[in-house]
């Protein structure tokens with residue numbers, strides 16, 4: 260048996276912050292942000308934390324699929340911004356929706372997290388589990404250094420995910436998961452300093468990113484592996500992690516594929532890290548661009564902090 264995506268859902272915190280709003284108290288401008296990133300606005304959670312965003316997604320998935328939480332075998336949450344080290348976000352979701360038969364754990368692969376998590380869910384189904392949730396959820400707004408205009412304007416909060424169920428036909432037909440820890444300082448966030456009787460460390464400044472380094476990684480390593488991954492196979496849609504419009508345009512050019520195959524919604528959400536691909540997937544299904552009738556070849560590509568990156572080939 261194989262995994263089949265049978266429902267998708269997204270949840271965005273209600274507070275929308277426009278570029279102009281940021282420009283009121285940060286030395287930036289709508290013109291700079293839009294021209295360099297393609298971002299126009301982002302959702303920033305207030306009292307809601309990552310577990311709240313992911314719980315809303317789980318509730319929507321159960322309602323859409325008309326299934327009972329107790330019928331779930333697993334819940335995997337991909338996040339770089341969990342509420343706690345323990346309990347995991349996945350366990351918090353499991354308890355809040357009453358999925359008392361589901362094992363549950365978080366997966367940390369930053370912006371490649373959803374691709375890693377969906378591959379992991381697929382592998383559980385191929386080894387016998389029947390049904391589970393795979394969710395990407397972030398509140399990176401709590402990790403960001405809001406004094407650093409080079410990163411604070413890029414990120415947004417949000418969550419989205421899929422219901423994955425056993426089916427006798429394969430639809431996630433190829434996986435490629437990669438990492439390069441030698442470039443782990445390319446995107447750093449969430450350090451917990453030791454402050455004990457035995458050892459004391461200073462706080463770190465909040466999220467830092469080597470933009471140039473990740474830019475080159477995306478255009479070189481990610482593109483090269485993607486070419487090997489798709490080989491000569493005709494692909495209908497490429498759902499890329501929504502980090503930056505200009506980067507995606509350059510990657511499409513290097514792949515010699517028309518930009519129409521690379522849908523982008525980052526104007527509305529900014530970079531939502533592990534949530535960006537499932538938010539895009541849910542919007543495309545809602546808009547009818549993806550029909551879920553097994554006729555389309557869709558590649559999901561996550562890439563970012565770790566460095567971690569990965570591709571999945573879906574026949575949706």
Ligand SMILES: O=C(O)C1CCN(c2ccc(-c3cc(CO)ccc3Cl)cn2)CC1
Nearest residue numbers: 295370470473474477502503506530562563
């Ligand atoms: O134009 C400029 O000056 C700047 C140049 C640097 N930029 C970047 C660079 C890298 C990323 C990025 C981030 C992640 C993390 O999710 C993953 C993947 C990527 Cl490609 C996003 N923006 C912004 C505009």
